Amino acid sequence: xxxxxxxxxxxxxxxxxxxxxxxxxxxxxxxxxxxxxxxxxxxxxxxxxxxxxxxxxxxxxxxxxxxxxxxxxxxxxxxxxxxxxxxxxxxxxxxxxxxxxxxxxxxxxxxxxxxxxxxxxxxxxxxxxxxxxxxxxxxxxxxxxxxxxxxxxxxxxxxxxxxxxxxxxxxxxxxxxxxxxxxxxxxxxxxxxxxxxxxxxxxxxxxxxxxxxxxxxxxxxxxxxxxxxxxxxxxxxxxxxxxxxxxxxxxxxxxxxxxxxxxxxxxxxxxxxxxxxxxxxxxxxxxxxxxxxxxxxxxxxxxxxxxxxxxxxxxxxxxxxxxxxxxxxxxxxxxxxxxxxxxxxxxxxxxxxxxxxx
Numbered sequence: 001x002x003x004x005x006x007x008x009x010x011x012x013x014x015x016x017x018x019x020x021x022x023x024x025x026x027x028x029x030x031x032x033x034x035x036x037x038x039x040x041x042x043x044x045x046x047x048x049x050x051x052x053x054x055x056x057x058x059x060x061x062x063x064x065x066x067x068x069x070x071x072x073x074x075x076x077x078x079x080x081x082x083x084x085x086x087x088x089x090x091x092x093x094x095x096x097x098x099x100x101x102x103x104x105x106x107x108x109x110x111x112x113x114x115x116x117x118x119x120x121x122x123x124x125x126x127x128x129x130x131x132x133x134x135x136x137x138x139x140x141x142x143x144x145x146x147x148x149x150x151x152x153x154x155x156x157x158x159x160x161x162x163x164x165x166x167x168x169x170x171x172x173x174x175x176x177x178x179x180x181x182x183x184x185x186x187x188x189x190x191x192x193x194x195x196x197x198x199x200x201x202x203x204x205x206x207x208x209x210x211x212x213x214x215x216x217x218x219x220x221x222x223x224x225x226x227x228x229x230x231x232x233x234x235x236x237x238x239x240x241x242x243x244x245x246x247x248x249x250x251x252x253x254x255x256x257x258x259x260x261x262x263x264x265x266x267x268x269x270x271x272x273x274x275x276x277x278x279x280x281x282x283x284x285x286x287x288x289x290x291x292x293x294x295x296x297x298x299x300x301x302x303x304x305x306x307x308x309x310x311x312x313x314x315x316x317x318x319x320x321x322x323x324x325x326x327x328x329x330x331x332x333x334x335x336x337x338x339x340x341x342x343x344x345x346x347x348x349x350x351x352x353x354x355x356x357x358x
Contacts, residue, residue, distance in 0.1 A: 009058035078147030
């Protein structure tokens with residue numbers, strides 16, 4: 001069953017088309033992330049679902065009910081924003097109970113629900129504190145609890161962690177994921193942070209210019225991007241110009257023929273210009289040729305230790321590739337200027353449609 005169905009949503013402003021014929025179905029209990037750069041249309045789409053922006057054309061169905069022209073407060077949705085919007089003179093439990101009092105639930109029902117939600121967000125010990133006595137992460141958990149407590153069919157989150165530092169943001173990501181797994185409430189989450197989207201989502205809707213560029217699981221978008229834009233937006237990619245030699249081989253400008261994988265939707269012909277995408281973590285250094293792998297010889301231009309991996313820049317002819325390798329304690333990394341052989345499996349090299357990454 002779908003919690004939210006968007007059908008052919010269009011929205012234009014004086015100087016731009018914010019949403020261009022967007023259709024999207026979000027399943028009951030799903031964590032859907034709307035991902036994209038500033039101006040991609042993700043927040044406008046969230047606001048259309050919330051009822052804060054009216055589409056020019058199209059329809060919005062929530063729990064099988066047409067809500068396209070229903071005002072926001074009557075849609076019964078939960079909303080979490082960057083600003084926590086907590087009532088400063090109320091305690092944590094009073095803030096969480098507030099939407100239940102508005103709905104005129106009984107005192108016993110309110111106590112029971114607030115107690116249950118405090119356990120889920122792990123804030124029972126802070127129930128009597130005021131917002132000013134909480135950290136930013138604790139305040140955001142209160143804001144999430146306030147949404148969960150009245151059991152909305154859908155919770156909308158608009159970059160809720162954007163104002164937090166990285167360590168706190170990482171902690172809250174784990175909290176949000178745990179809460180979603182416990183409650184299985186439908187969440188529609190807006191972010192421009194691709195790592196956040198990969199970590200949290202059941203599916204990601206990557207947007208550009210008011211349109212859906214690709215929709216799928218984090219694994220789909222990361223390992224099977226539809227085009228160069230998706231490959232470049234989700235994680236780091238090595239993108240090499242090439243020409244199609246066959247359905248399973250390409251030729252680089254330097255003449256090297258490599259085995260690769262052509263996506264099912266691409267009807268490329270021999271001689272077509274394409275770009276070869278290989279993720280840096282799929283490359284590795286080898287000492288000898290291996291017939292099962294693609295191999296190229298290059299020179300290490302630079303190395304950088306970044307904790308979990310060492311990041312190598314390797315020059316191969318006129319192009320450079322990035323190799324991410326796990327450091328071995330006590331072992332010396334390959335030094336700048338050294339000659340190396342870089343290898344990867346054919347299934348890790350994807351032939352993509354060329355195009356702008358802007």
